[in-house]
Amino acid sequence: xxxxxxxxxxxxxxxxxxxxxxxxxxxxxxxxxxxxxxxxxxxxxxxxxxxxxxxxxxxxxxxxxxxxxxxxxxxxxxxxxxxxxxxxxxxxxxxxxxxxxxxxxxxxxxxxxxxxxxxxxxxxxxxxxxxxxxxxxxxxxxxxxxxxxxxxxxxxxxxxxxxxxxxxxxxxxxxxxxxxxxxxxxxxxxxxxxxxxxxxxxxxxxxxxxxxxxxxxxxxxxxxxxxxxxxxxxxxxxxxxxxxxxxxxxxxxxxxxxxxxxxxxxxxxxxxxxxxxxxxxxxxxxxxxxxxxxxxxxxxxxxxxxxxxxxxxxxxxxxxxxxxxxxxxxxxxxxxxxxxxxxxxxxxxxxxxxxxxxxxxxxxxxxxxxxxxxxxxxxxxxxxxxxxxxxxxxxxxxxxxxxxxxxxxxxxxxxxxxxxxxxxxxxxxxxxxxxxxxxxxxxxxxxxxxxxxxxxxxxxxxxxxxxxxxxxxxxxxxxxxxxxxxxxxxxxxxxxxxxxxxxxxxxxxxxxxx
Amino acid sequence: xxxxxxxxxxxxxxxxxxxxxxxxxxxxxxxxxxxxxxxxxxxxx
Numbered sequence: 001x002x003x004x005x006x007x008x009x010x011x012x013x014x015x016x017x018x019x020x021x022x023x024x025x026x027x028x029x030x031x032x033x034x035x036x037x038x039x040x041x042x043x044x045x046x047x048x049x050x051x052x053x054x055x056x057x058x059x060x061x062x063x064x065x066x067x068x069x070x071x072x073x074x075x076x077x078x079x080x081x082x083x084x085x086x087x088x089x090x091x092x093x094x095x096x097x098x099x100x101x102x103x104x105x106x107x108x109x110x111x112x113x114x115x116x117x118x119x120x121x122x123x124x125x126x127x128x129x130x131x132x133x134x135x136x137x138x139x140x141x142x143x144x145x146x147x148x149x150x151x152x153x154x155x156x157x158x159x160x161x162x163x164x165x166x167x168x169x170x171x172x173x174x175x176x177x178x179x180x181x182x183x184x185x186x187x188x189x190x191x192x193x194x195x196x197x198x199x200x201x202x203x204x205x206x207x208x209x210x211x212x213x214x215x216x217x218x219x220x221x222x223x224x225x226x227x228x229x230x231x232x233x234x235x236x237x238x239x240x241x242x243x244x245x246x247x248x249x250x251x252x253x254x255x256x257x258x259x260x261x262x263x264x265x266x267x268x269x270x271x272x273x274x275x276x277x278x279x280x281x282x283x284x285x286x287x288x289x290x291x292x293x294x295x296x297x298x299x300x301x302x303x304x305x306x307x308x309x310x311x312x313x314x315x316x317x318x319x320x321x322x323x324x325x326x327x328x329x330x331x332x333x334x335x336x337x338x339x340x341x342x343x344x345x346x347x348x349x350x351x352x353x354x355x356x357x358x359x360x361x362x363x364x365x366x367x368x369x370x371x372x373x374x375x376x377x378x379x380x381x382x383x384x385x386x387x388x389x390x391x392x393x394x395x396x397x398x399x400x401x402x403x404x405x406x407x408x409x410x411x412x413x414x415x416x417x418x419x420x421x422x423x424x425x426x427x428x429x430x431x432x433x434x435x436x437x438x439x440x441x442x443x444x445x446x447x448x449x450x451x452x453x454x455x456x457x458x459x460x461x462x463x464x465x466x467x468x469x470x471x472x473x474x475x476x477x478x479x480x481x482x483x484x485x486x487x488x489x490x491x492x493x494x495x496x497x498x499x500x501x502x503x504x505x506x507x508x509x510x511x512x513x514x
Numbered sequence: 515x516x517x518x519x520x521x522x523x524x525x526x527x528x529x530x531x532x533x534x535x536x537x538x539x540x541x542x543x544x545x546x547x548x549x550x551x552x553x554x555x556x557x558x559x
Contacts, residue, residue, distance in 0.1 A: 284530055287523075
């Protein structure tokens with residue numbers, strides 16, 4: 001059965017691609033990274049990394065996707081194989097583009113389900129009248145399977161299953177009938193909610209509703225530059241890491257979405273539009289919500305201390321309490337906007353993680369669309385359950401580290417080498433410019449060939465000590481070891497599926513030439 | 515806000531907003547490409 005899906009409209013494709021990139025990290029990770037890495041000065045290495053690594057990778061992945069789609073390939077194993085058919089290695093490197101999506105979706109759906117649950121609790125007014133400690137403690141109780149915060153038994157599992165079913169159901173509706181429709185509704189709502197919360201945050205006045213600082217104090221703290229920091233390697237690594245996470249490059253989902261673009265359609269302008277839309281959400285909205293509100297109520301020292309453990313704590317343990325300071329009605333509206341925007345940011349990304357797996361099953365094994373979607377849901381159910389059951393033991397973080405951090409860098413490094421050096425820049429540049437609605441600056445030909453591979457190689461080398469530390473760490477709970485075995489099994493199984501698909505292709509070709 | 519923070523914030527947010535708006539405007543105003551109308555057009559390169 002031929003995989004004949006396509007996007008309904010160009011705007012729909014761009015919103016879906018932007019939705020793929022925009023995730024919870026835009027609101028929770030970026031501002032924390034900025035605070036920890038030189039304040040406002042962080043924007044300089046961040047934008048340089050976006051120009052030298054992010055934009056080139058976007059163009060490379062979009063053009064790889066369209067190239068593969070033209071030949072009927074909608075997942076990275078055979079997109080990469082098509083770019084260098086003589087070497088068997090590439091299709092197994094392409095496994096990263098399926099494996100990473102499955103592993104990240106397995107924990108990301110759980111994260112997404114928290115936003116759904118907190119959305120419900122915001123509407124139900126659960127946090128009204130609670131102290132700061134009670135709201136913070138609510139999160140710990142929520143992720144504890146044995147404690148119910150609402151009376152619903154196994155509450156985190158229930159919300160997780162709802163979330164998983166919703167994702168699978170939307171995926172089963174198809175690209176234009178499901179994913180694109182969600183992006184067309186979700187992305188504008190996300191931006192609207194973000195603008196509302198940013199206005200509330202920036203106009204916060206000291207003395208109003210118990211605030212101790214103006215909202216602008218938080219902005220001032222976040223944007224005050226420490227220029228000495230930009231000469232340190234740590235800050236550049238943090239900036240490069242943030243660009244990876246925020247753009248969803250090195251995952252294989254961009255290639256998959258782009259593989260459904262028609263062969264003469266533009267990709268150069270589309271990639272820019274989706275990429276910069278993500279930057280708008282991150283730099284303009286992401287920087288203007290969580291830090292100004294938190295510093296407005298808690299002061300700079302307390303917030304700096306809290307950001308040491310990342311942005312999740314601020315987003316889920318602190319913000320719901322701070323919203324209640326605005327009175328029940330406004331607290332409910334702010335809660336719906338905050339967790340609603342996080343939910344839309346999450347679901348538009350997790351849907352993108354489902355499509356490469358489905359594309360692979362449809363292309364190689366002739367699966368029907370709906371069956372492929374429900375099979376993806378089943379894999380996420382099996383692989384995600386340990387994240388839910390053993391969240392506190394570190395299974396969630398383990399998936400995030402190996403698939404959502406290391407996997408992205410490794411795959412991006414291989415794909416840029418393949419594109420620039422094996423496929424070749426002459427063909428690659430032609431691919432990027434084919435049907436382009438903008439003129440791609442010629443300097444990017446040089447950047448893609450030399451600068452971007454060096455940049456990604458540098459990030460990879462710099463991450464090696466951390467990887468070694470993780471591998472050699474002792475005293476880890478058995479659940480973490482089991483999670484690693486599960487991830488390895490997942491990778492090996494996907495390699496086996498790719499091998500079977502390749503043999504099937506060879507047999508078909510032989511029969512056809514007889 | 516101090517002037518260096520304000521300058522950096524306005525510069526960063528302004529640049530990002532302008533470029534986002536510019537590229538999205540270009541998408542909205544781009545002429546649609548004609549569908550392939552012959553076997554030659556539809557052939558692989």
